[in-house]
Amino acid sequence: MYQYKKLLPLALLLILTLPAIRPLFHSGFFTMHDDQQVVRLAELDRALMAGQFPVRWVGDLGFGYGYPLFNFYPPLVYYLGEAFHLLGFSYLFSIKLVFVAAFFSAALTMYHWARYHFGPWPAVIAALFYTYVPYHAVDAYVRGALAELFAFVWLPLILLSIDHLLSGNAPGRHFRGWSLVLSLSYAALMLTHNLIFLPFSLLLSFYLVIRLVFQPTALKQKLVSIITISSSLFMGFFLTTFFWLPALAEKQFTLVNKILLSEKYTFSLHYAQPWQLWNSLWGYGGSAPPGAIDGFTLKIGKLHLILATASLLLAIASKLYKKRFHLISKTTTVLLTAYLLLLTSAWLTTSYSSFIWDHLQPLQYLQFPWRFLTFTALFSSFIVGGFYCQLQKLFNDKLILHSSFFIIVLLLFLPNLKLFQPQTYLNVNDQYYLSDEFMKWKISGTSFEFVPYGVATHIDPDKDITQLNITKDQIATAPYSIISGQPQVSVVSNAPHQKQLQISSDQTSIIQFNTFNFPIWRADIDNSPVSISDSNPLKLIQISVPPGQHQLSIKFTNTSTRTIANLTSLLFLLLLAGTMTLNQHQLTQLIYGRRARR
Numbered sequence: 001m002y003q004y005k006k007l008l009p010l011a012l013l014l015i016l017t018l019p020a021i022r023p024l025f026h027s028g029f030f031t032m033h034d035d036q037q038v039v040r041l042a043e044l045d046r047a048l049m050a051g052q053f054p055v056r057w058v059g060d061l062g063f064g065y066g067y068p069l070f071n072f073y074p075p076l077v078y079y080l081g082e083a084f085h086l087l088g089f090s091y092l093f094s095i096k097l098v099f100v101a102a103f104f105s106a107a108l109t110m111y112h113w114a115r116y117h118f119g120p121w122p123a124v125i126a127a128l129f130y131t132y133v134p135y136h137a138v139d140a141y142v143r144g145a146l147a148e149l150f151a152f153v154w155l156p157l158i159l160l161s162i163d164h165l166l167s168g169n170a171p172g173r174h175f176r177g178w179s180l181v182l183s184l185s186y187a188a189l190m191l192t193h194n195l196i197f198l199p200f201s202l203l204l205s206f207y208l209v210i211r212l213v214f215q216p217t218a219l220k221q222k223l224v225s226i227i228t229i230s231s232s233l234f235m236g237f238f239l240t241t242f243f244w245l246p247a248l249a250e251k252q253f254t255l256v257n258k259i260l261l262s263e264k265y266t267f268s269l270h271y272a273q274p275w276q277l278w279n280s281l282w283g284y285g286g287s288a289p290p291g292a293i294d295g296f297t298l299k300i301g302k303l304h305l306i307l308a309t310a311s312l313l314l315a316i317a318s319k320l321y322k323k324r325f326h327l328i329s330k331t332t333t334v335l336l337t338a339y340l341l342l343l344t345s346a347w348l349t350t351s352y353s354s355f356i357w358d359h360l361q362p363l364q365y366l367q368f369p370w371r372f373l374t375f376t377a378l379f380s381s382f383i384v385g386g387f388y389c390q391l392q393k394l395f396n397d398k399l400i401l402h403s404s405f406f407i408i409v410l411l412l413f414l415p416n417l418k419l420f421q422p423q424t425y426l427n428v429n430d431q432y433y434l435s436d437e438f439m440k441w442k443i444s445g446t447s448f449e450f451v452p453y454g455v456a457t458h459i460d461p462d463k464d465i466t467q468l469n470i471t472k473d474q475i476a477t478a479p480y481s482i483i484s485g486q487p488q489v490s491v492v493s494n495a496p497h498q499k500q501l502q503i504s505s506d507q508t509s510i511i512q513f514n515t516f517n518f519p520i521w522r523a524d525i526d527n528s529p530v531s532i533s534d535s536n537p538l539k540l541i542q543i544s545v546p547p548g549q550h551q552l553s554i555k556f557t558n559t560s561t562r563t564i565a566n567l568t569s570l571l572f573l574l575l576l577a578g579t580m581t582l583n584q585h586q587l588t589q590l591i592y593g594r595r596a597r598r
Contacts, residue, residue, distance in 0.1 A: 020420045032422070040069070042433070042434055044058070052497045056068050056497075056556070057496050058496055060496075061439065061444055061447075063474070064444070067448075067452075067516055076192045103149075107128075109155075113156035113157070113159055117389075125385050126382050128409060129301075129307075129380070129412060130377060132412055141421060154185045155375075155378050158189065162207070162211075182233065187236040199348075199371075206340075210333075235579070238569070239573060241572070242565045272349040277300050277349065283295045298373065300380060301377075307383075338386075339383055345373075388408065452516050469538075485510065501551070505547055508544060508545065510543070512536075512541065513540065521557070525543075527551070530543060541554060
């Protein structure tokens with residue numbers, strides 16, 4: 001019976017999460033802004049099956065000329081999709097399963113974070129509010145932003161890990177476990193959505209400082225917590241060096257700065273208006289510049305804001321009533337901290353925070369200040385769990401508490417449940433998404449910021465944005481083209497990261513691989529290195545081949561930066577495994593030079 005009661009809140013949460021994912025089991029797929037998910041998974045699968053790991057270069061995007069997508073775009077959700085695909089599911093259904101995993105996993109991590117502070121039933125409330133917050137629906141069914149949707153999973157888990165490590169009473173094995181969870185979840189956030197990683201890290205530092213100031217533990221224990229948490233975050237950050245170091249070092253070789261930091265994607269055109277945070281119309285359009293109405297809602301959620309504020313006021317009123325305001329409990333501290341970060345996140349969506357955005361350039365890659373709605377969803381939902389916790393303290397009557405639970409959930413579902421559906425269903429399958437028409441033209445035309453810098457571009461007079469000088473009849477349909485000469489050419493291999501041709505000719509020929517040149521493609525003729533020329537409008541790889549019979553090959557190899565990054569990640573993976581053998585008491589001994597009291 002006890003076990004049943006223990007599992008009941010969790011079971012109810014999972015059941016009540018089901019309506020949010022119902023559209024994902026409709027046949028076909030649905031319209032969304034970021035309609036690239038299936039294509040990216042297919043591209044990662046093709047590269048991985050060809051022996052490329054970690055996957056950096058994809059072969060069919062970029063109008064069929066390929067580019068280093070996963071050198072810059074976080075790959076974790078697509079590796080998860082690949083796991084589903086290897087189980088036998090189609091690319092399309094594998095992506096749907098990643099969406100499903102994102103919803104359930106986010107609900108579970110929020111449940112466990114809130115349960116740690118408030119208990120099981122308030123945790124169910126917090127997790128439901130996290131699931132049905134309006135911006136969650138925007139990410140899933142309007143924008144189709146799968147990576148950002150999955151970032152919802154890691155945020156509560158990181159904060160839960162920190163709270164455990166701050167508690168000061170974790171035994172050795174428990175202590176090591178949460179240190180490991182913190183490192184891995186922090187790394188997972190970077191590999192899921194690096195643009196969410198940066199602002200969350202800033203908010204996390206504030207959370208940690210405030211919690212430490214009010215933590216009712218001895219100074220020495222606080223020092224142990226600081227060192228443990230800092231080292232865990234440090235470890236998690238450097239576990240992902242293989243991704244972020246090449247991305248930082250090599251973005252200069254792409255169009256990313258030109259496209260993401262200027263034109264229609266510049267951050268200054270996408271602030272939310274304060275009134276939009278309270279109420280804005282639902283829609284399936286896009287983000288609009290100042291003076292225009294955005295095509296989708298930017299509201300935090302009225303009930304989220306009302307109950308979050310009520311939660312804080314109840315906690316303060318309780319302290320005043322008991323005349324214990326000078327004694328701030330752990331629950332009150334975490335509610336105050338979360339509410340402060342909720343207000344900060346809301347403020348950072350608006351132009352009133354422009355001086356922060358103007359002077360913190362790395363933040364500008366976020367593109368849209370309203371992405372801070374991810375964090376308003378996080379903190380407001382958590383605080384609402386605190387509201388129900390306050391009700392439990394005020395009322396011992398089960399009827400009142402059960403009725404309150406039902407009313408709160410009903411009030412959440414009535415305005416928000418209808419948001420969790422797409423605008424239009426599409427009768428499509430893998431073949432539709434993997435066609436040249438869709439992959440090499442439609443999708444390539446909407447996302448090409450990672451093609452090499454120097455590729456010929458122009459400004460579209462209608463949209464006032466940069467476009468590549470490529471027409472539909474120029475998309476690559478074969479791995480090579482003959483620029484001069486009349487060689488006999490046969491394709492030996494055509495993997496995304498390496499290609500090989502057999503060539504026979506009576507005269508010197510110039511062969512063009514229909515592949516963008518990017519550091520470092522290596523070319524060989526009969527296993528001897530030769531130079532590459534890319535002095536053409538699209539910076540495609542061209543090689544001069546002498547008369548005779550030859551094997552011509554190109555291979556995408558690691559730069560010194562990528563090699564160092566890969567080795568650094570491997571080193572920190574080994575270090576992480578080693579430090580997990582060190583328990584809290586041993587750490588204290590290292591700090592103070594004496595045996596810790598058990």
